[in-house]
Amino acid sequence: MPEEYMEGLVTLSSAPPGSIVRVVRVDVRGRGPYRRLLELGVYPGATLRVVSNSLGPVIVEKNGARLAIGRRHASRILVEVLGYWAK
């Protein structure tokens, strides 16, 4: 997605753990996975908390519901970091 890189935006796969992000774009390949992500609440405008992001799938939380998203998918989701979650 580098050609579409925008100021202040990162891919979900590189969003730091603990950050609160807002989804800007979902460019995931394949209609099935794309729809599934939308339906599970990962759509442009949704606010997510990045629970963990290390080697495997990225884990995000939205209103108490947790979701693990494979890295390839996560690298095609563009987000804006809004801030950090304080414990």
Add this chain to the structure above:
Amino acid sequence: MEVVAALAGAPNVGKSTLFNMLVGERRHVGNWPGKTVEKYEGELEHHGVKIRIVDLPGTYSLGAISEEEVIAREYIVREKPDVVVVVVSAIELERTLYLAVQVLELYDRVVVAVNKMDAARKRGIHINESKLSKLLGAPVVPISAINKEGLHRLVETVLDVAQGKIHASKLRLDYDGLPYYARSLERMLVGCSSLKGYPPEWAAMRLLEGDPAMERALREEGCTALLDALEEARRRAEKELGAPPELIAVSARYEFIEKVVSSVVEKSGVAKPEFTESLDHVLLHPTLGPIVSALIIFTMLLVIFTINTGFPLNILLDAAGLHGLASLLEESSLAGLLGAAFQAISDAIAAWLASLGTPSFIVELVADGVVTGVGSVLSFLPLIFLVFIAFSVLEDSGIMARFAVLGHGFAEKIGLTGKALLPMLLGLGCNVPAVLGTRILESDEEKLLASLLAPLIPCQARLVVILVFASAFFSNPVLQALLVASIYLYAGLLVVVLSLVFRRLLLGGYQPPEIIIELPPYHKPSLRVVWWYAWDHTVHFLKKAGTLILVLSIIVWLLTAYGPAGPVANVEESYAALLGHLLTPVTAAMGLPDWRIALAFEAGFVAKEGLVETIVLVTGIGDPVSAVRSLGLTVPQVVSFLIAMSTYTPCVATLAAFYEENRRLRYVAFLVGYELAVAFFSAVLAYHVLSIFF
């Protein structure tokens, strides 16, 4: 009068718990016509009205992305149940309302059951039910299925809706500009009969959103004009509205849901540092996670093994000098109890028949053939049941989803998703639940791949055979352990290599899909739910496979009890021995020219436990270890035998499970064929390579 109520709900909302609490024992499991997806149905009676409950597959939406979604949707549209009860979760209202919204758009006789109210209360979450009901346009009943809270009211409400005392109305959302494009499609739909039954307005919107199942139906019918118009409409909508129609539709639903949630949910008090938070910290930790998970699975397997056969605790007790306790444990293990029970039944029947003056070959046929056959069917059950219990505990508690996430990186390397890992690991206990467990996988390719590979994993029965041989021929415990470990390692190697081969040659270069897995909040598994799950699956399996296993066991018994000269006193003169002799050229190539070993392989087809039993039978030595030792095998022979034994054809029960999952005899033939080939060539290779050194 009979009322039909369908239960719909997203995964993890507690729908199965509700189903079981409603119908109790009056339930049965089957399959959806032509599918491998399970169908649960049950009955209950309320004030003289019979209510049939149909449990639809758990789905996140009705969007027809998965087979389950198609089944759920088709059922509502085609069967028109009197009421659809949509179960949502009070602690994950937003996500679980998504399906409810879709059902409410499609159907007007709907009751929304808000489950997990107990957990919500503990977290200080309050839900204004009357407001929720007003916003959704359907009756709302708060329940806690696990505590049987609110069920009475739920059933009353279901009846009220069914009898027309309460009217629900279809939900209408604001889809921005989309309806404009849908309307032109709607008019064309009239000419296409394959989508008859769907409300045209609804169908047009779904088509615009993109609906693989509907499009397939239209293509098969030859409704190309509509398909062309659809493509054009989608293209135009995307261009003119600035976003793909599916994105607009999903956003509109979530926008509505967010509005609903924010106006009906009230949070009070301070949310405690959540259990899920801290446990996920450990379980999803990159290094700690795999270690803890491995420990959990390992412990579960040890407990299962010990309850089933006493092993390995009996060996530890023996080693500690507590021989009495060790044998007590063996005798009171499930396999021990079952074995003893069937021996007693067989003896009693034999004595009774003999006292009636029945000819001896009939006595033997009944007592040894039939009763022992039934026994061998039942001998599978404890292990299957126990592994299902483990499966259910892990799934119900939310741990399984974490395993899937953790193991995904590794599973990907062998062409599977993380979800396949747990069924495969449980294969170490018994291959039957491992193969049946592959039904949770999403694609047919992955199901086939995982169920072809799972039988390679040495189950407990094979472990026992390996241990008997290891202790018969090696006195050094280090060498014993090395032998056992190398058999397991070889099985692991085969899984990795064959996965590669199958994906290349069989599945056209199939790659595992990326995962999107919901991680439900952890909760304590309910004993009743776990029991039901394990019991239903075991009974279902027994019904499907029991006859087959029974018939094959009796055939094998007949082969050992009869020979060309009629009933034989000595197994050496039997048909089985004859067959064993015929097979020796094959086993001889593996360095095992002894016909008794060929005979043991025959018996192992029914159950791998039968291998050692047969050797005991033909050698006439009661103690398994001494019996095996009397075969006088060399090191290359032992290794060759064990490799062949652990990889050759799966037992009958596993084959039955495999057929149940894949429904194609040629796949079953392929499974048996490839395993026999792999076993043969591996054993030949192992024998000849080791013969250089020993």
